[in-house]
Structure formats: structure tokens, C-alpha cells
Amino acid sequence: MRTFRSRTTVLAAAGAAVFALSLTACGGDGSGVRSAGAASGDTTVTVSSSKSAGSSDVVGAAKGSDGSVARGAKSGGAGASAAPVCTTKDVSVSAARHGGPPYTHIVLTAKNTSGRSCAMTGFPEIQFLESHRENVPPVAKSRPAAPVVLKAGAPAYALVKLSDGGAHEDNEVVTDFSVTLQGGGGMTAVAAPGKGGIAVDPAKWATGYWTYELRNGADDF
Structure with a gap:
């Protein structure tokens, strides 16, 4: 009986570790959203590939080299991407x-x-x-x-x-x-x-x- 209880405890601990690793792979908070950072010298807007239930928008933030911040965007397509700030050339x-x-x-x-x-x-x-x-x-x-x-x-x-x-x-x-x-x-x-x-x-x-x-x-x- 002691051996059986010991193995049950070990199995439970192993299961918890696997669950924690799966959350980390999803983004650390279980949301499945990973932030896309700003490329060097560019101000970017993060577009997330994941939506929370009942929400049409996922908002992120990225900071450019000039200190300005462009905040999240409507998620519209599969896969995370970053849109640079429009310039007069664009x-x-x-x-x-x-x-x-x-x-x-x-x-x-x-x-x-x-x-x-x-x-x-x-x-x-x-x-x-x-x-x-x-x-x-x-x-x-x-x-x-x-x-x-x-x-x-x-x-x-x-x-x-x-x-x-x-x-x-x-x-x-x-x-x-x-x-x-x-x-x-x-x-x-x-x-x-x-x-x-x-x-x-x-x-x-x-x-x-x-x-x-x-x-x-x-x-x-």
C-alpha cells in the first residue's frame, strides 16, 4: 500500500509539470498569444493570431526607436504579423x-x-x-x-x-x-x-x- 501511494504521488507531480510546460508553450499565461516585438528602428503594431472568447480584437503594444508606441490591431488573419507604421512613401x-x-x-x-x-x-x-x-x-x-x-x-x-x-x-x-x-x-x-x-x-x-x-x-x- 505504501508503494502504491508513493507512485500515485509521483504520477500526479509529473502530470502537473507537463501541464505547466504546455502553458509555457502557449505563451506563459495560457492565452495562446505571443507578442511580436518591434524590429530594430521600426515602430510596429502587433497583430495577434488568437482571439479570446466573445472578443473580436486582441491588443498588443510595440515601442519604436523614437519612443512612440503603436498599440494592438484588429486580428484578421491566421498567423501573427507586425505592421510597420505608414509613412508618406506608403x-x-x-x-x-x-x-x-x-x-x-x-x-x-x-x-x-x-x-x-x-x-x-x-x-x-x-x-x-x-x-x-x-x-x-x-x-x-x-x-x-x-x-x-x-x-x-x-x-x-x-x-x-x-x-x-x-x-x-x-x-x-x-x-x-x-x-x-x-x-x-x-x-x-x-x-x-x-x-x-x-x-x-x-x-x-x-x-x-x-x-x-x-x-x-x-x-x-
Whole structure:
């Protein structure tokens, strides 16, 4: 009987060890998710191959050499992959009027022309006027719940408010302006839509974050 009890104890201990090893192989926390680190010199967004029950998103984080952080992405395909931050070499940025008249808003479109996936981080840093060198401020409620990772050929959008549309506003006409992509994406010049350009009011302007599509409520400003 003593021999039988001793062997039972040994078998139980061995089973526990095997179970612990299987958890370690899955990622250490039993989730089956492994983090993909940032490559040297690149800021990346981690896309996980695993989803928890009842969840459509798995969020990770990676830190680039510039100290910026791009956080998780919608998991969409099998296998873990990392999408580098979109740069001005990866996307083509254009502007179009939105609504109106009066034309109080434009929509920026950033189309991925790189042939690979990349991540649009934060909001477009816009400078309309030489006399006002500060960036157009972002609207917090427009920030998407998940990062925007663009597949090849896919677009991202940002709604931008120019003015309140009043005839007596202190507006200035703009025919082109600069857009900087956050996360080290670089700066590009964008032509203003319309033959006569656009009228902007520094006291009223604002920009939304990059999103997959414009959303009622979040993009009403």
C-alpha cells in the first residue's frame, strides 16, 4: 500500500509539470498569444493570431526607436504579423470637400499604395497657415477604439473642420497645406480641394483621428 501511494504521488507531480510546460508553450499565461516585438528602428503594431472568447480584437503594444508606441490591431488573419507604421512613401494623402455649402469640413484620405500592410497612428498633424505654425488640434471623441491597420490598397479617413461657415468669420484662404503622419511617418504637401482653395478659421479648426470610415457621432464636430 505504501508503494502504491508513493507512485500515485509521483504520477500526479509529473502530470502537473507537463501541464505547466504546455502553458509555457502557449505563451506563459495560457492565452495562446505571443507578442511580436518591434524590429530594430521600426515602430510596429502587433497583430495577434488568437482571439479570446466573445472578443473580436486582441491588443498588443510595440515601442519604436523614437519612443512612440503603436498599440494592438484588429486580428484578421491566421498567423501573427507586425505592421510597420505608414509613412508618406506608403500612402497617398488627398483632400476633398465634405458637405456644404457652406463648406465647413474636408475629408483627408490616406490610401495605402505600398503593396503591404501598414498602420496609421493617431491623427494627421495639419498645418494650414505660415502665420499659425501650431498643429490643428484633435477631437478626442473621434479616436477609434482599435488601431487602424491598412491592407494594401485600403484607405483611412480623417474629418477636418475648417470653420463655422460664417460670412463674417476671420477666415484665411488656403490652397495647399502640410500633413505629418505620426510615429515618424514624415510630412507631405496636400492640395486643397476646389479651384479657389479653402477658407480656414484658426479659432474654429479641428481634426479627427484616422479611422476606417467616418462614423456618425464620433465624427460630428
